[in-house]
Amino acid sequence: MSMYGRDPWGGSLEINAADSATDDDKSRNLNDLDRAALSRTLDETQQSWLLGPAEQKKKKKYVDLGCIIVSRKIFVWTLGSIVAAALLAGLITLIVKTVPRHRHNHAPADNYSLALHKALMFFNAQRSGKLPKHNNVSWRGSSCLSDGKGKQGSFYKDLEGGYYDAGDAIKFHFPASFAMTMLSWSVIEYSAKYEAAGELNHVKEIIKWGADYFLKTFNSSADTINTMVAQVGRGDTSGGSITPNDHYCWMRPEDIDYERLVTECSHCSDLATEMAAALASASIVFKDNRAYSLRLVHGARTLFQFARDQRGRYSERGSEAAIFYNSTSYWDEFVWGGAWLYYATGNDSYLQLATNPGIAKHAGAFWGGPDYGVLSWDNKLAGAQISYVVSYNIIPKCRLRLFLNPGYPYEEILRTFHNQTSIIMCSYLPIFTKFNRTRGGLIELNHGRPQPLQYVVNAAFLATLYSDYLEAADTPGWYCGPNFYSTNVLRDFAKTQIDYILGKNPRKMSFVVGFGNHYPKHVHHRGASIPKNKIRYNCKGGWKWRDTTKPNPNTLVGAMVAGPDRHDGFHDVRTNYNYTEPTIAGNAGLAAALVALSGEKTTGIDKNTIFSAVPPMFPTLPPPPAPWRP
Incomplete structure (x- = not known):
C-alpha cells in the first residue's frame, strides 16, 4: 500500500516535514497563541462566555461603629438628617445676620409713672372701715367699724368706710369730696394713661370706696332731703380740753375706743354741691356699670337740689369745720357742681346754672x-372781703367751648371763661410776677404761707390739662397779652414743679414718702408712727411715739407731705404738721398731675368720655327728600 493515500475528505494526506515538530515546539506555539488571544480586550459578553457568571459580593447590612453596631439604613438616614439640619441652621443664621431687624424696646417707666404708683397707695393707708384683703398696707387693719351706729331715728344706718383726712382719724367730707372729684376728673381725661401705668383698676377702686361712703351720709334713695352728715370724729382741743378725741389722742385707728361724734348739717350748700360734683363725676367713671352710675347720678341730683333749697355754709362760725376746713363761699360750688351734673346727665338746666353770669x-x-386762679378744696382771699374763684370752675367750660361749641346763649359767658383761663395760665409763667418763687423754683401760690404743695400740684395738673386741651383742638398755644406761648411752656412749668416735689430742689429731697432715697421719715401720722407690735396704746399712751425723734416704724408710702417753707427749708419733725402732715386732698392733686405728665405725650386726653351723656348740641339734619318722579 502506497504511503501516499488519498484523503477521503478531499484533502491531501501528505505529512509535511514542518508538521512533524516535536511536542515541545507544539506547546511553545500554543503558549504564543494564548498570549496573543489575551492581549486583545474582551467585552463583558465575551468574558462571560469564557469565565462564566461572576460571584456577586454581598453588601453589609450593618455598620460597625466600634462601640455599637447599627443598621446601615438607619446610619445613612441619621447622617443625612444631621447634615441637612446643619445646612438649615447655617442658612437661618445667615438670614438673621443679614436681614435688618426692627427692635421694639419698651422704655422704662418714667419718674411720673413710678411716683403715681406710690401716690395712689397713700389712699389705701387712709381707708376706714373693714378693709379688703388686697389693701396691701401690712400695718393697717379694719378700724372704726361702729361709726354712725346706734343712733335711733337717724336717716343714716352706719357710717363705716370712707377715708381719714390726714394724720388723724377724722373723716372731713368737704375736702374728701374734692379729693374724689379730682381723682374722677383725672380718670375721665387720662384713663389711657392710667391703663398704661397699670393703675386704672386701682384708682377706680379708690373712687368707688369714697363714693360708696358718700351715699351713706344722706338719704341717697330719696328725691329730697333736709340734712346730711358733714364729718365723723372730732379734733377741737381749744381751751385746754382733755376730752379724748381724734386730735388729743395719739392712737392707731384700729385701737380707738373713745366716742366718735357725728356732725350733721341742714344748711350746707357748699358741702352738698361739692359732694354732688364727686358723685356726678364718679358716675361718668363708672358709666359702663349702668345701675351703679344711675345710682350715683340720683344721689348727685338730690344733693344739688338740697343745696339750692336750703342755702348756707357748712362751716358757720363756731362749728368745728370752721377751725379745720373753713369754706368761704358756696357760689363756686354751684358753678362747679352744675358743670359736673350737666356732663353726667346732659340736662340743659345745669348748664344754664353753671354759665349764669350772676352766679359766676x-x-x-x-x-x-x-x-385768683389758685385751685384747692377752698381758696381764701386776704382781708375782710372774701371772694372765691378756682380755675377748675372755668376749665371744664373752656373744654365745652373747645370741643362742643354750644353757641347761643352760652357762647358769650364761655368765651369769658376761656379768656379768664388764659389769664390764669399766664400767671403761672415765670415771666409774670403775680406769684413769687422760692430760690429753688417752687411757685408760691399761697404766698409763702405753710403747706404749699397741695396748691402746686393742682396748678401743675391744670397747666398740663389745658395744654392737652389746646393740642386736642389743634391749637399750638395761647396769648398772654401780645405775646404768643406754645403749649410746651405749660408742660415745662408743670414738670419743673413736680420735679421739685420729687427731689430736684436745694435739699435734694423728695417730698413724697418712699420715692427716691431721701424723703421725710417723721411724717405726722398716727398709724405710721406707732408700731404694729400687738400692744394697744391708749389715748395718752401713744404720745411717746408722737414725741420720739426716731423715724416712723411704718412707711406711709406715697404720702405727699405739706412741704417746705418759702426759703426751701424743711423740718422733718413729726409734731410740726405744717411741714410733715399729708392729706387726701393734696394727694389727689398729686395723682392727677402725675398721670397727666406720665407716659407718652402723644397719648393725650380722652375727648369723648366726659360728653357721653350730653346730647347733640344741634339737631340732626332731616333725611334728603325722595327723588322727584314725573
Whole structure:
C-alpha cells in the first residue's frame, strides 16, 4: 500500500516535514497563541462566555461603629438628617445676620409713672372701715367699724368706710369730696394713661370706696332731703380740753375706743354741691356699670337740689369745720357742681346754672385778687372781703367751648371763661410776677404761707390739662397779652414743679414718702408712727411715739407731705404738721398731675368720655327728600 493515500475528505494526506515538530515546539506555539488571544480586550459578553457568571459580593447590612453596631439604613438616614439640619441652621443664621431687624424696646417707666404708683397707695393707708384683703398696707387693719351706729331715728344706718383726712382719724367730707372729684376728673381725661401705668383698676377702686361712703351720709334713695352728715370724729382741743378725741389722742385707728361724734348739717350748700360734683363725676367713671352710675347720678341730683333749697355754709362760725376746713363761699360750688351734673346727665338746666353770669360774679370769677386762679378744696382771699374763684370752675367750660361749641346763649359767658383761663395760665409763667418763687423754683401760690404743695400740684395738673386741651383742638398755644406761648411752656412749668416735689430742689429731697432715697421719715401720722407690735396704746399712751425723734416704724408710702417753707427749708419733725402732715386732698392733686405728665405725650386726653351723656348740641339734619318722579 502506497504511503501516499488519498484523503477521503478531499484533502491531501501528505505529512509535511514542518508538521512533524516535536511536542515541545507544539506547546511553545500554543503558549504564543494564548498570549496573543489575551492581549486583545474582551467585552463583558465575551468574558462571560469564557469565565462564566461572576460571584456577586454581598453588601453589609450593618455598620460597625466600634462601640455599637447599627443598621446601615438607619446610619445613612441619621447622617443625612444631621447634615441637612446643619445646612438649615447655617442658612437661618445667615438670614438673621443679614436681614435688618426692627427692635421694639419698651422704655422704662418714667419718674411720673413710678411716683403715681406710690401716690395712689397713700389712699389705701387712709381707708376706714373693714378693709379688703388686697389693701396691701401690712400695718393697717379694719378700724372704726361702729361709726354712725346706734343712733335711733337717724336717716343714716352706719357710717363705716370712707377715708381719714390726714394724720388723724377724722373723716372731713368737704375736702374728701374734692379729693374724689379730682381723682374722677383725672380718670375721665387720662384713663389711657392710667391703663398704661397699670393703675386704672386701682384708682377706680379708690373712687368707688369714697363714693360708696358718700351715699351713706344722706338719704341717697330719696328725691329730697333736709340734712346730711358733714364729718365723723372730732379734733377741737381749744381751751385746754382733755376730752379724748381724734386730735388729743395719739392712737392707731384700729385701737380707738373713745366716742366718735357725728356732725350733721341742714344748711350746707357748699358741702352738698361739692359732694354732688364727686358723685356726678364718679358716675361718668363708672358709666359702663349702668345701675351703679344711675345710682350715683340720683344721689348727685338730690344733693344739688338740697343745696339750692336750703342755702348756707357748712362751716358757720363756731362749728368745728370752721377751725379745720373753713369754706368761704358756696357760689363756686354751684358753678362747679352744675358743670359736673350737666356732663353726667346732659340736662340743659345745669348748664344754664353753671354759665349764669350772676352766679359766676358771686363766685369771684371776674375779679383778679391775689389768690385768683389758685385751685384747692377752698381758696381764701386776704382781708375782710372774701371772694372765691378756682380755675377748675372755668376749665371744664373752656373744654365745652373747645370741643362742643354750644353757641347761643352760652357762647358769650364761655368765651369769658376761656379768656379768664388764659389769664390764669399766664400767671403761672415765670415771666409774670403775680406769684413769687422760692430760690429753688417752687411757685408760691399761697404766698409763702405753710403747706404749699397741695396748691402746686393742682396748678401743675391744670397747666398740663389745658395744654392737652389746646393740642386736642389743634391749637399750638395761647396769648398772654401780645405775646404768643406754645403749649410746651405749660408742660415745662408743670414738670419743673413736680420735679421739685420729687427731689430736684436745694435739699435734694423728695417730698413724697418712699420715692427716691431721701424723703421725710417723721411724717405726722398716727398709724405710721406707732408700731404694729400687738400692744394697744391708749389715748395718752401713744404720745411717746408722737414725741420720739426716731423715724416712723411704718412707711406711709406715697404720702405727699405739706412741704417746705418759702426759703426751701424743711423740718422733718413729726409734731410740726405744717411741714410733715399729708392729706387726701393734696394727694389727689398729686395723682392727677402725675398721670397727666406720665407716659407718652402723644397719648393725650380722652375727648369723648366726659360728653357721653350730653346730647347733640344741634339737631340732626332731616333725611334728603325722595327723588322727584314725573
